Amino acid sequence: MNKIFKIIHKKKNKSKIVCLTAYSKNIAEEVDKYVDIVLVGDSLGSVLYNYSTTRKVTLTEMINHSKSARLGVKKSLMVVDMPFNTYATKNSALKNAKKIIKETKCDAVKLEGGKKIINQIKLLIKNKIPVMGHLGLLPQSAKGKFKSKGNTIKEINQLLDDAKLLQKNGVFAIVLECIKTPIAKKITKNLNIPTIGIGSSVHCDGQVLVTDDLIGLNQTNIKFVKKFLNVKKYINTGLRKFASEVRSKKYPTKKHSY
Numbered sequence: 001m002n003k004i005f006k007i008i009h010k011k012k013n014k015s016k017i018v019c020l021t022a023y024s025k026n027i028a029e030e031v032d033k034y035v036d037i038v039l040v041g042d043s044l045g046s047v048l049y050n051y052s053t054t055r056k057v058t059l060t061e062m063i064n065h066s067k068s069a070r071l072g073v074k075k076s077l078m079v080v081d082m083p084f085n086t087y088a089t090k091n092s093a094l095k096n097a098k099k100i101i102k103e104t105k106c107d108a109v110k111l112e113g114g115k116k117i118i119n120q121i122k123l124l125i126k127n128k129i130p131v132m133g134h135l136g137l138l139p140q141s142a143k144g145k146f147k148s149k150g151n152t153i154k155e156i157n158q159l160l161d162d163a164k165l166l167q168k169n170g171v172f173a174i175v176l177e178c179i180k181t182p183i184a185k186k187i188t189k190n191l192n193i194p195t196i197g198i199g200s201s202v203h204c205d206g207q208v209l210v211t212d213d214l215i216g217l218n219q220t221n222i223k224f225v226k227k228f229l230n231v232k233k234y235i236n237t238g239l240r241k242f243a244s245e246v247r248s249k250k251y252p253t254k255k256h257s258y
């Protein structure tokens with residue numbers, strides 16, 4: 001296990017793991033200062049491209065955004081989402097994960113699902129590709145139905161079994177999305193590997209959010225999002241000043257001219 005994975009693993013039961021998304025260099029550079037894990041999430045499909053579903057995100061889009069983010073990530077672990085349909089079979093999962101790792105120089109990939117994709121996960125880990133799991137609400141499978149998970153005995157047992165199965169097969173951490181509080185708590189307690197929550201309560205070992213949501217760059221009313229900043233306000237102040245100074249010929253001055 002390399003150094004950053006060890007640091008993250010050791011945080012379980014000691015201190016919280018902080019994870020945020022970044023889709024490009026400039027945001028990644030800022031995010032990297034405060035987090036343990038930078039995730040190039042396929043949420044970029046809805047945040048940047050207005051796609052109705054993350055299923056529309058392509059491998060090329062993920063690779064290009066990850067290459068840019070890589071330029072800003074210096075100390076954190078960088079994880080890249082494998083987009084929909086790139087890990088439908090064992091062989092396609094291995095081929096595409098190798099391509100992602102080679103082209104983006106990321107540290108790990110994230111795949112959505114448990115038992116259904118366990119053969120893909122096993123093959124990646126056998127080939128020394130670190131994998132982050134993702135259970136609960138799986139946006140690539142949700143088909144627009146964004147509902148919390150862990151509401152029925154069947155769902156609860158499936159989540160508990162999937163979490164154990166992922167751990168047994170070597171994933172280094174699991175994202176728990178929109179899982180009912182007691183179930184997220186139980187999963188976290190049952191595992192030796194860290195859980196990273198999103199809409200899954202304070203009982204997870206860490207927390208992830210989409211950076212554009214928390215800084216108010218992307219407008220959303222999802223329950224788990226807390227808006228920590230209204231960055232649009234600052235952007236607008238700068239842009240308004242620029243437009244005004246150009247129109248009034250206050251800018252550029254001699255200082256800005258050759």
Ligand code: KIV
Nearest residue numbers: 021041042043175208
């Ligand atoms: O795509 C993404 O950004 C994610 C996180 C929100 C967990 O998977």
